[in-house]
Amino acid sequence: MLKHLVEQMAKALVDNPDKVRVSEIEGEQTSVIELKVAKEDLGKVIGRQGRTARAMRTILSAASTKLNKRAVLEIIE
Numbered sequence: 380m381l382k383h384l385v386e387q388m389a390k391a392l393v394d395n396p397d398k399v400r401v402s403e404i405e406g407e408q409t410s411v412i413e414l415k416v417a418k419e420d421l422g423k424v425i426g427r428q429g430r431t432a433r434a435m436r437t438i439l440s441a442a443s444t445k446l447n448k449r450a451v452l453e454i455i456e
Contacts, residue, residue: 381450384442385412388435393420415455
C-alpha cells in the first residue's frame with residue numbers, strides 16, 4: 380500500500396510518469412521504499428531545497444504510522 384502511495388504521488392509530479400519505478404525492501408520493522416524517476420524529472424520530485432521530497436516523506440510517515448509500520452523514502456538518482 381505504501382509503495383502504491385509513493386508511486387501515485389511521483390506520477391502526479393513528473394512529466395514522464397511511465398518512467399517512475401518504485402520498489403520496496405521490507406525489513407523486520409522498517410520498510411525502505413526506493414523511488415527512481417527519469418533524470419529530467421529528478422528536480423521535480425526533489426523540489427526547491429528538498430521541499431517536495433520532505434513533503435512526500437511526511438505523507439509517507441503519516442501513512443506508515445497508521446499501519447503501525449515505519450517507512451523510509453529513498454530517492455535514487
